[in-house]
Amino acid sequence: MNRWDLGEAEGRIYSGGWREGGGGVLEVTSPGDGGTIGRIGIADGHDVERAGALAAEAQVVWGRAPYRERADVLTRAAAVLRETRADLELVLVRESGSLPTKAAHEVDKAIDELIAAASLVTLSQGDILPVEDPSVLGLARRVPVGVVGVIAPWNAPLMLAMRSVAPAIALGNAVIVKPDVKTAFSGGAVIAEIFERAGLPRDLLHILPGGPDTGEALVSSPHTSVIAFTGSTVAGKRVGEVAGGLMKRVILELGGNNAAIVMRDADLDVAVANGVAGSFRHQGQICMATGRHLVHESVADEYVARLGAAAAKMRVGDPLGEGVTLGPLINQTQAERVQRIVDDAVAGGARIVQGGTHDGAFYQPTVLEGVDAGNVAFQQEIFGPVAPVTRFATEEEALELAHESAYGLSASIHSRDISRALGFASRLRAGMVALNGQTIYDAAHIPMGGLGASGNGGRHGGHWNLDEFTFWQWVTVPSSAG
Known part of the structure; x- marks a missing residue:
């Protein structure tokens, strides 16, 4: 060729x-x-x-x-x-x-x-x-x-x-x-x-x-x-x-509406890095993208601040342009769809920490705070560079939130206690689970697939x-x- x-x-x-x-x-x-x-x-x-x-x-x-x-x-x-x-x-x-x-x-x-x-x-x-x-x-x-x-x-x-x-x-x-x-x-x-x-x-x-x-x-x-x-x-x-x-x-x-679950004992350096990659890689247009950030309330403020700061540093533009770190969505129609979801999310009580706008097919990396389980940004697969953050108080609440979705493709759990994380993973309805990793991970030799709407x-x-x-x-x- x-x-x-x-x-x-x-x-x-x-x-x-x-x-x-x-x-x-x-x-x-x-x-x-x-x-x-x-x-x-x-x-x-x-x-x-x-x-x-x-x-x-x-x-x-x-x-x-x-x-x-x-x-x-x-x-x-x-x-x-x-x-x-x-x-x-x-x-x-x-x-x-x-x-x-x-x-x-x-x-x-x-x-x-x-x-x-x-x-x-x-x-x-x-x-x-x-x-x-x-x-x-x-x-x-x-x-x-x-x-x-x-x-x-x-x-x-x-x-x-x-x-x-x-x-x-x-x-x-x-x-x-x-x-x-x-x-x-x-x-x-x-x-x-x-x-x-x-x-x-x-x-x-x-x-x-x-x-x-x-x-x-x-x-x-x-x-x-x-x-x-x-x-x-x-x-x-x-x-x-x-x-x-x-x-x-x-x-x-x-599709997938995959949850990254950040426990109170998570290494935030690792969790934020994986959260950024999970939501913004290929402009969020990946079935395994992180569509929901479920974060323990004790570390949520710092997590949101770091996520927003990382999004603010990204440069959006033609992927062949120098220094560009985020390209366009597949077309303007998709960008307009993402915009409607973000606007509806804000109308439903969410707050824009960073981004929330687009120019043609180019959508700014967006962080949403205060997204509850009934919010459109929580329920829908966005397929755009949007990171909705939802807080939880207990592990049981985190599990319930993770399951407040018809999808069951992938998930990630961030915790320093691997044994506890493995136990939590066994209760998740997801085809793939990464501990202290990204929701986006697959290989040619693994069983790739999901449950439910996935x-x-x-x-x-x-x-x-x-x-x-x-x-x-x-x-x-x-x-x-x-």
């Missing part, structure tokens, strides 16, 4: 090679400088149907390919990503508005996903089970599900697509990706080019940018057996409804991918053909 030359991807979809999509083209602009990045092709229902048929046919051969062949493709894809990372990071910065450091981190994560996926092929693919007749061999084996539909978001487009694409391909499946139209280059076209260079056989991977109609066609397609969706809870519920009605497996990684319990990562992208087949083998 050349720095500003999007090549064959310009105005096209990837399905049996680069071709025009039935839904026309769409111009993609940079949230940082407002410049045009390029045009993407839009897929319609006919494109989804065609891609499904091609993918299903190609998967039959790929599912029987030697495990080393599949692993080699993923290993080569990781090498391609390393070789092209400088140009890709620039595309990520321009397209998603991320800081260069965040773009570099995202590429690292995508490489990790490819390497971890390559290792899946050598894990146990089944079990030997007893059969009543001892002369019969009974085995349960894992079989590829077939065609996996991946609906990926715009906030970490490369990594969050690769998190499903890589293990699905490693385990013998074909994949159809519907990237968000706002980041269809870094979350779609780039992935097609990486795997094409890595030698992935034709028709196993399709990239079909589009809106909700394209996504619904992918979920409804008779060719897709599993749908991996990452995005908002509202959209995820619709995906689950359609997929469930068709008896399809669905992996839902949805997901349906499906897990990405490590050997848990086997449960999502294969199905069990029971086979009995007699001792002889006769």
Whole structure:
């Protein structure tokens, strides 16, 4: 991939090679400088149907390919990503508005996903089970599900697509990706080019940018057996409804309103640093972002003062600008949504300590004090650089506040008493908990996912991918053909 030359991807979809999509083209602009990045092709229902048929046919051969062949493709894809990372990071910065450091981190994560996926092929693919007749061999084996539909978001487009694409391909499946139209280059076209260079056989991977109609066609397609969706809870519920009605497996990684719980004995240097990173990294546009700061009343004044001081030092602007520490939201519409939440929060009794305004897509890092459990800033996933602070008096109150949310993705607990913190963590309804760390933490080898409005319990990562992208087949083998 050349720095500003999007090549064959310009105005096209990837399905049996680069071709025009039935839904026309769409111009993609940079949230940082407002410049045009390029045009993407839009897929319609006919494109989804065609891609499904091609993918299903190609998967039959790929599912029987030697495990080393599949692993080699993923290993080569990781090498391609390393070789092209400088140009890709620039595309990520321009397209998603991320800081260069965040773009570099995202590429690292995508490489990790490819390497971890390559290792899946050598894990146990089944079990030997007893059969009543001892002369019969009974085995349960894992079989590829077939065609996996991946609906990926715009906030970490490369990594969050690769998190499903890589293990699905490693385990013998074909994949159809519907990237968000706002980041269809870094979350779609780039992935097609990486795997094409890595030698992935034709028709196993399709990239079909589009809106909700394209996504619904992918979920409804008779060719897709599993749908991996990452995005908002509202959209995820619709995906689950359609997929469930068709008896399809669905992996839902949805929103989060994650709590950072600061106990009275917390190390405030660590807690504040993690609170700043948790709420303001990538402008708060991360599902694991810290959406609620639950702070013991004895340390709350100092915590709020430090959080506000850190926010005041941040410089907001074009992520390619010198000294910029906070980039834009994905677009002005999102900034206006965040502004409405902040305004409603203040009307509901909260106080702005720092920030609270925006200029176009650029939202100032904001700290809110006095946010009670009924406040809109406490209840909603803000998805912007806003840190709402709520005080508590006892651990039981902190636990109740943590659970005053439908979400259950991640949480953090800050305390010098690790044993006590571990006990508190065991009572939290959250898929991931960090002690004296950030709510934002994941890796390619861990079980990534949440509960409640954050997901349906499906897990990405490590050997848990086997449960999502294969199905069990029971086979009995007699001792002889006769």
